[in-house]
Amino acid sequence: xxxxxxxxxxxxxxxxxxxxxxxxxxxxxxxxxxxxxxxxxxxxxxxxxxxxxxxxxxxxxxxxxxxxxxxxxxxxxxxxxxxxxxxxxxxxxxxxxxxxxxxxxxxxxxxxxxxxxxxxxxxxxxxxxxxxxxxxxxxxxxxxxxxxxxxxxxxxxxxxxxxxxxxxxxxxxxxxxxxxxxxxxxxxxxxxxxxxxxxxxxxxxxxxxxxxxxxxxxxxxxxxxxxxxxxxxxxxxxxxxxxxxxxxxxxxxxxxxxxxxxxxxxxxxxxxxxxxxxxxxxxxxxxxxxxxxxxxxxxxxxxxxxxxxxxxxxxxxxxxxxxxxxxxxxxxxx
Numbered sequence: 539x540x541x542x543x544x545x546x547x548x549x550x551x552x553x554x555x556x557x558x559x560x561x562x563x564x565x566x567x568x569x570x571x572x573x574x575x576x577x578x579x580x581x582x583x584x585x586x587x588x589x590x591x592x593x594x595x596x597x598x599x600x601x602x603x604x605x606x607x608x609x610x611x612x613x614x615x616x617x618x619x620x621x622x623x624x625x626x627x628x629x630x631x632x633x634x635x636x637x638x639x640x641x642x643x644x645x646x647x648x649x650x651x652x653x654x655x656x657x658x659x660x661x662x663x664x665x666x667x668x669x670x671x672x673x674x675x676x677x678x679x680x681x682x683x684x685x686x687x688x689x690x691x692x693x694x695x696x697x698x699x700x701x702x703x704x705x706x707x708x709x710x711x712x713x714x715x716x717x718x719x720x721x722x723x724x725x726x727x728x729x730x731x732x733x734x735x736x737x738x739x740x741x742x743x744x745x746x747x748x749x750x751x752x753x754x755x756x757x758x759x760x761x762x763x764x765x766x767x768x769x770x771x772x773x774x775x776x777x778x779x780x781x782x783x784x785x786x787x788x789x790x791x792x793x794x795x796x797x798x799x800x801x802x803x804x805x806x807x808x809x810x811x812x813x814x815x816x817x818x819x820x821x822x823x824x825x826x827x828x829x830x831x832x833x834x835x836x837x838x839x840x841x842x843x844x845x846x847x848x849x850x851x852x853x854x855x856x857x858x859x860x861x862x863x864x865x866x867x868x869x870x871x872x
């Protein structure tokens with residue numbers, strides 16, 4: 539390489555490095571190390587549709603009072619949420635008849651503008667507010683923001699978040715529960731009090747369906763899928779093949795630690811969540827579940843992939859330079 543080319547390479551490299559360093563400085567200066575979770579008075583309450591009374595949600599910092607909480611984030615899911623709840627309630631109610639099983643469902647309407655809240659409240663009237671509550675967000679936060687506020691309002695010893703589309707069969711919960719019992723050596727269905735102090739996350743996975751899904755997808759969507767998986771592996775999570783399946787089970791303490799620290803509130807929140815778990819050495823297991831594509835997805839393949847790719851890069855960079863930090867286990871688990 540002759541001298542002019544070497545000088546050009548040097549100057550270009552210096553300019554690019556200067557731009558990168560300036561960008562990092564701006565990120566550090568304009569970013570909060572820990573997430574600021576805004577929640578209006580209305581969002582701290584649920585309404586009993588029978589009496590019209592507003593009741594304060596509990597906190598995830600409180601002691602659990604039911605065995606299982608199911609968090610259902612829903613944005614304009616008027617058509618799809620009812621079939622999902624029907625399957626979910628049928629499964630859970632069957633359990634209550636077999637023993638001392640207790641549960642709650644929290645439907646989080648993420649600023650919905652359709653009849654999602656009306657449908658959810660009809661279910662609430664039918665089941666009662668001890669079993670189903672509606673958390674109505676005043677503005678759209680994104681799926682991650684909705685799941686976080688639902689988790690932080692839950693009463694369960696164990697917490698599940700499940701997508702409102704019902705793409706995963708709810709009966710597959712038993713597979714996740716079996717894996718959880720193996721991880722923490724406690725069966726929460728029998729000894730829910732003993733779950734306290736244990737950390738684990740069980741991730742429902744569609745990775746085993748990848749070959750079948752590729753056969754049905756266009757080449758473009760297949761390239762986007764593999765590109766996203768590569769970026770997840772490169773920047774954040776290396777031990778989970780399917781980070782995006784909306785069917786994940788948490789111990790209460792694992793949910794509290796992870797959701798206290800996530801910054802991303804939209805589609806890539808699952809990745810940051812599992813990255814945080816990885817940094818905190820929280821045991822994570824991946825379990826194959828049944829999955830059916832349901833019409834009505836809010837994702838636009840290309841633009842959603844661009845957004846998620848950008849989020850992945852920024853998640854990696856912000857944690858790398860210390861712009862974002864993780865609350866550790868010094869937040870006591872007694």
